[in-house]
Amino acid sequence: KHITFHYKHERLKYLKEMIDNTNRYDLKTDVFIHTQIRKEKHIDEYGNLCELIKDYNNGKIQIIEHDMSNCHPFLLVWKCRDLLREQRNDYDIFISSEDDMLIPNAAIKYWLEHNEKLSERKYNPGFLRIERKGDLEYITDIPGNKRLHKSRMIEIEENKYLINEYAYCAFWIYDKSTFNEFVDCC
Numbered sequence: 001k002h003i004t005f006h007y008k009h010e011r012l013k014y015l016k017e018m019i020d021n022t023n024r025y026d027l028k029t030d031v032f033i034h035t036q037i038r039k040e041k042h043i044d045e046y047g048n049l050c051e052l053i054k055d056y057n058n059g060k061i062q063i064i065e066h067d068m069s070n071c072h073p074f075l076l077v078w079k080c081r082d083l084l085r086e087q088r089n090d091y092d093i094f095i096s097s098e099d100d101m102l103i104p105n106a107a108i109k110y111w112l113e114h115n116e117k118l119s120e121r122k123y124n125p126g127f128l129r130i131e132r133k134g135d136l137e138y139i140t141d142i143p144g145n146k147r148l149h150k151s152r153m154i155e156i157e158e159n160k161y162l163i164n165e166y167a168y169c170a171f172w173i174y175d176k177s178t179f180n181e182f183v184d185c186c
Contacts, residue, residue: 001022001029001030001031001032001095001096001097002031002032002034002080002083002084002094002095002096002097003015003018003031003032003033003034003097003098003099004034004035004076004077004079004080004096004097004098004099005033005034005035005099006035006036006073006076006099007035007036007049011099011100012049012052014099014100015033015049015052015099016052017102018097018099018101018102018103019031019052019053019056019061021102021103021104021105022056022058022103023055023056023057023058024058024105025058025105025108026105026108026109027093027108028058028059029058029059029095030059030060030061030062030091031053031056031059031060031061031062032061032062032064032080032083033049033053033061033062033063033064034064034066034076034079034080035049035063035064035065035066035076036065036066036067036068036073036076037065037066037067037068037069049063050063064079064080064083066079077098077170080096081183084096084179084183085183088176088179088180088183089176091176092175092176093173093174093175093176094173094174094175094176094179095171095172095173096171096172097170097171098170098171100170101129101170101171103127103171103173107127108173110125111125111127111173114159114161115175117156117157118156118161119175119177119178121156123161123163124174124178125161125173126164126172127171128162129170129171151163151164
């Protein structure tokens with residue numbers, strides 16, 4: 001699991017929640033946190049980041065700092081690609097996520113249960129990103145009717161799936177075969 005973490009002290013709470021959540025996955029999960037090198041490291045702030053990972057016991061966890069001084073900060077999400085290519089034969093499942101995407105164990109179980117039958121039909125199971133504000137939930141990746149009308153429902157083995165033509169999300173999960181197709185083309 002590769003996490004893009006745009007280091008800001010106030011965002012450490014989200015990263016902690018992600019790490020704690022990943023620690024509860026049924027599958028052993030190595031975590032790689034990609035963050036930017038800060039011009040002036042404050043030892044206590046970096047210590048806070050290290051403190052977040054000390055109790056992780058569901059695999060290994062590594063912090064990887066990238067020099068973003070000559071590029072746009074949004075490109076940090078692409079910095080994990082070289083390492084992902086190197087790991088292409090090391091793992092059966094690959095996950096990439098931005099630092100505010102909580103992916104519960106139930107979602108991983110769902111993906112494991114549905115991936116094979118959908119992959120056979122050239123679909124990649126994905127997820128709707130939901131944000132909560134109080135008691136209300138919002139789907140963030142299908143904004144407005146213009147994009148929703150391009151979506152359609154299909155049924156496979158008595159399960160219904162939403163096929164969304166606008167398939168952006170700040171998170172993806174692939175099996176080894178799909179990942180290798182992805183990494184070879186991008």
